[in-house]
Amino acid sequence: NDKAIIKYRFSGQDSSGDEVTEGTYTWKIGKQVIATGIAVSGENSFDCTNFISLGSQKLTLSIVDDAGSLATKSWTVQKVDIRLESSFNDKLTYPLGEVSFDYTPYGAISKDVHFKLDGTEIYKVTTTASGIPMAYNIQPQTHGAHLIEAYITAEINGSVVESNHIYKDIIWYDVTSDVPVIGCVSSDITVQQYDTESIIYTVYDPKTETPTVTLAIDGKIISTLQLDSNTQTWQYKPTDVGSHVLTITCRDTVKIINVTVQKLDINVEPVTAGLQFDFNPVGKSNNDTNRLWVYKDNSDIKMTVSDNFDWENGGYQIDENGDQYFGIKAGTTATISYNLFADDARRNGKEFKFIFKTSNVARADATFLTCQSGDTTQIGLQMNVHEAYIKSSSKSLYVPYSEEDIIEWEFNISKDSDIPIVMSYEDGTPCRPMSYTSDYSFTQETPAPITIGSPDCDVAIYRMKAYNTSLTTKAILSNFIADARTATEMIDRxxxxxxxxxxxxxxxxxxxxxxxxxxxxxx
Structure with a gap:
């Protein structure tokens, strides 16, 4: 969107012949005052973008100096909404033949609508229509995916302006061909380090309704999927700066995406010393042949789910902010085979972090995570929708939080050789503490895994990690920054x-x- 900035020069002399260095300005549209302030001698500017509406309007500037002398000037400013929209569905496949591409141009001026196919302009139409749906019939192409690009250009006051560009990858198929086709508008993209790029692609395989697809980064396969839907989203979150090649492969058909990853201008790394596991759902899919997570550094630590697990509405999903999570619907469970309280936290220390959200809560006292064991006294962790309990053999630490919010929660048990304390954190900030003494135990005689799920609420897991040692305050802060879900949030933290x-x-x-x-x- 262009800015409407008016530049002007202000100068003057008073009755003594001295230079006037400043004056009080007033901007008006019609009779309405939209801004006042001080104009200085020399060049000034005023950004009227947020004050003008579509169409033409007259802006008047008046400046009064200390002596009461008045100077006025007016400008006519025209605001034009030039954009292009299309509801064309490139998730569908089209048999060889004409394809009708619908589009709606906006802007009540004469303008050219351009159409490019695979980088070559094939059609241009001049129109003054605004907000009226139109269509262009694209001639049949060969079996495969062909990229259509549409945009508007117009000349206003001698300057050429250009609208947004619309890209659609159209899949034409020949009934006599058995060659798979992959449609994806992404070809050369730039991504910020640690940001998540949603790469949408559509696969057509004439031989099957459930094609097998492999995703690879720089030649290394990271995922193999059995698709139950032709259109999928690859959640790509890069950590390595530089140039990379992503490939989407279905049999002998390969879609290549060249990626430039720009370095984040801050120095931040997650803590890895003592890390026992790190469950991060980003980049995984319910269609993965290995969709049940296994920790890459220890195959004994893995996820299992209940027999009735809902892979349609749960599992790997994307929320309204575009962030990926692992969803556990009410009445189902997931278990991570890590015994969080198997060792002696007093001697070694312990850190557990969990980024989550509970929703559709039916009971205020619903328990959605448990990792506790004991015949007479329960030792471990119990998380309810409104509070958590970190339980020792002698006492429990109560930590409140809320439902329907993404909670970045953790607890840290310091070694007894340091300060013997259990501290809870939310959003990297200390919350409630509990001191302990030598008669406290955090060790389960029969170690229990981590089980997530409840009959009375849905649970979304954004991240879960555990350490077999305590972390310093600075280390917890470093993790808080590094665990941000976007580069923008990471920089802000x-x-x-x-x-x-x-x-x-x-x-x-x-x-x-x-x-x-x-x-x-x-x-």
């Missing part, structure tokens, strides 16, 4: 936590400099 000095020490001076609105008192 990083910037708002830059409160240390050049020696990475937390001092009153560094806090005061980073948080100017906070009162810092040195005693």
């Amino acid at each position: 990083y910037k708002r936590n830059q409160i240390y000095d050049e020696n990475q020490m937390l001092t009153p001076e560094s806090v005061a400099a980073a948080c100017p609105n906070m009162r810092v008192i040195k005693i």
Whole structure:
């Protein structure tokens, strides 16, 4: 979207012949005042983008100096909405023949609508219509996927403006051919490191309704899928900076996507020392032949699900923000075969992190995660929809939170050789603590795995990780930044936590400099 910026020069002399250095300006549209302020001698500018509406309008500027002298000037500004929309469905396949491409141009001026097929312009139509659905019949193409690109150009006041571009990959099929076709508008893309790129693709295999597809990065297969739907989404979240080649393969047909991954301009890495497992659903699919997760560094740690698990509505899903999660619908369960409380947390320490959301809650006291064991006293972890309990042999730590929100929750058990304390965290911030003594035990005699699921709510898992050691406050903060689901959020978390000095020490001076609105008192 272009900005409507008016530039003007202001100068003047008072009755003594001295230069007027500033004046009070007033901008109006008709009789309505839209802005006031101070204009300085020389060049000034005013951004009227947010004040004007579609069509033509007259803007008037008046400037008054200290002596009361008035100067006025007016401009006529025209705002035009030039864009292109299309509801054409490229998830369908089309037999060899003409294909009708629907489109709707906007902009009440004369404009050209351009159509390119596989990079070559094949048609251009001039129209003044705005908001009226139109169609262009594309001539038959060969068996395969062919990329159509449509956009608008128009000349306004001697300048050529260009609308948004629409891309659709049309699949034509020849009934006599058994060659698979892969349609995907992505070809050369640029992605920010740690951001998730949703790559949508459609596969047509004349030999089967459930084609087998492999996804690979730089020649390394990362997923093999048995498709039950022709159109799928590849959630690609890169960590390695530079150029990469992604491929989508169905039998002998290969779709190549060239990716440039731009480095995130912050230095942040997740903590790996002591990491026992890290469950991250990003990039996985319910159609994976190995859809049940197995930890890459230890095949003994894996996920199993109940016999009635709902892979249609649960499993790997994408939420309204475009973030991927693993969903466990009410009445089903998933179990991760890691014994969280098998070792001695007092001697070794322990850290457990869980990013989750509970929804469709039928009971306020519903338990959705359990990892506890004991004949007389339960030791371990119990998570309900409104609170969690970290249970020792002597006492429990109660930690409240909410339903229907994405909660980034964790607890850290410090070694008894350090400060013997259990601290809970939400969004990287300490919450409730519990001190412990030598008569507390966090070790289960019969170790239990982690079971997630409830008859009374749905659970979404965005991330889960466990350490067999305690983490420092800085390590927990590093994980909080690195575990952000988008690069934008990662940068935001990083910037708002830059409160240390050049020696990475937390001092009153560094806090005061980073948080100017906070009162810092040195005693």
